[in-house]
Amino acid sequence: MKVSSNIGIINALLRITFGLTFLAWSTAKLSRRPWCSKYVLIMILSAMKVGEGIVRYCPITELFQKQSFNMSPLKNSADHKESKQSKPDQFNFENLDLTDLTQQLNEVSNGENHSNQANHSNEQ
Numbered sequence: 001m002k003v004s005s006n007i008g009i010i011n012a013l014l015r016i017t018f019g020l021t022f023l024a025w026s027t028a029k030l031s032r033r034p035w036c037s038k039y040v041l042i043m044i045l046s047a048m049k050v051g052e053g054i055v056r057y058c059p060i061t062e063l064f065q066k067q068s069f070n071m072s073p074l075k076n077s078a079d080h081k082e083s084k085q086s087k088p089d090q091f092n093f094e095n096l097d098l099t100d101l102t103q104q105l106n107e108v109s110n111g112e113n114h115s116n117q118a119n120h121s122n123e124q
Helices: 011-031 038-055 061-071 077-086 097-124
Strands: none
Touching: 011 077
């Protein structure tokens, strides 16, 4: 089984840093309270994070990546290509006709002006 890295270098450095920090903290706490088992759990999890940072592989990240890939609604690559063509990344302004939109806006604004004038004359 070949394992490839699935986390970036900054993510790996953060895992190593925080892993060593929590490992030192839990070791200090465990030395003062040796009967408390939660510090042992924190030590184990911190050591795991340090190892993930060194190897640059996280099994949980791999699990989520595979799960999100399996839940993709597009099973076929041809369907995927068609969906990309039907949804352009940028809006095309060349085919946009603004005359209808401006007419509708004028009608709405004129209708509001007439209704406001009628309401105002009724109040007087």
